[in-house]
Amino acid sequence: MNTLPTASLSADNVAPIMSVRGVNKTYAGGFQALKNINLDIRRGEIFALLGPNGAGKTTLISIICGIVNASSGAIIADGHDIVRDYRKARATIGLVPQELHTDAFESVWATVTFSRGLFGKPPNPAYLEKVLRDLSLWDKRKQKIMALSGGMKRRVLIAKALAHEPAILFLDEPSAGVDVELRRDMWRMVRELRAQGTTIILTTHYIEEAEEMADRIGVISKGELILVEGKQALMRKLGKKQLTLTLRQPMTGIPANLNAWSLELADNGQALVYSFDTQKEETGIAELMRALAEQDIEFKDLRSRESSLEDIFVSLVHRPKETAA
Structure with missing residues (x-):
């Protein structure tokens, strides 16, 4: 794996806390799990990496x-090359893995x-008590x-x-197999950690998790990072609004002079549906x-509906490759 000079990381004179450049992973047998991943993570943000199972999320974190x-x-983590300065880089990272594996015969405190000691940190019982x-x-x-x-x-x-x-802090599929109470506690803690300056990278295929917490979102599909965007900007850019009019009298067809609105008939002619991009003016x-x-x-x-993050995610993942970017 090549090393990357930290000087090349600056953007607007501020280096991201993590920078991934040209990362590929091909396993024995020729399966390419990651394809030229380039990604900057901003200090103090909550970044959600979305993708279906097998998309490459866990491989990238690993x-x-x-x-x-x-x-x-x-890859540079907080100024340290993860190969050349492995110990320093790894000490800046906390990982909550997807699989449950712990020291079964140890106590929680032990x-x-x-x-904590594994990373050379001095004892701090008060801090560990707060975490617990x-x-x-x-x-x-x-x-x-x-x-x-x-x-x-x-x-x-x-x-x-x-x-x-x-x-x-990496949270790899944190909601996998957890109850509602833990999910709520975890989201609260993530917000508190972010408020204290911790950078959170969350991988998930639960869209509501990203919609609830993330500042920015990356979408990975079949090993390729197909989009990175601020959550609100993403929903403005790719979202759609839909206006449904319930008619007093059913229609069998749409009059020709209404073709400019690309209307659709629904509910056996009982409703007209008007869809439009959220970025376009609504004077129509x-x-x-x-x-x-x-x-x-x-x-x-009449009722209106705006695209959810889930709608956008599904459209991106299933969009033909040449139009996905």
Whole structure:
């Protein structure tokens, strides 16, 4: 894996906390899991990496965290090359893995304390107590991990990842197999960590997770990063609005002089549907209303709907490659 000079990372004279350049991963047998990934993560943001199962999310995280070697490319984490300065780079990163694997015969307190020491951090019982209390684990600190429920074990993984006070926290599919209470606690903690300056990278295929928390979103599909955009900008740029008019009298067809609005009939002719880009001005609605009145087409109800992040994600992932960027 090539190294990347930190001097080349600056953008507007401010270096991102993490920079990924030209990362590829090909496994034995020729399967290419990642294809020329280029990505900058801003300091203090919550970045959500979205993609279906098998898209390459976990492979990318595993490379950044030193678990898997890239076939080519370079990564800088908080100013440290992850190959040349592995120990320093890894010390800046906390990882909550997707799979549940913990020291089954250790107590919660022992495993979290060990994780902190593993990175050369001096003892800080007060900090570890706060982490365990925030995760509702303080009352379980003396219990062996093997005696905990699955949800509690996942809380322990989060505590272990936070034990050495990392500047960058990876959450790999954090909602996989967790209950609603843990998901809510985890989202609260993520916001608090971000407020304290921690950078959060979240990988998920649960769209509501990204919609709830992320500042920016990246979409990965079949090993390629097809889009990186601010959440609100993404929804403005790629979202659509839909106006549905419930008619007083059903229609069998749309009059020719309404063709300019690309209307669709729905509910067996009981409704007219008008779809338009969120970036376009909505003056077309007023014009449509006037045109309907001129045609003596009356409606008894109307409702509007805006694209969700899930709608946009699905359209991006299933869009033909040549138009996905």
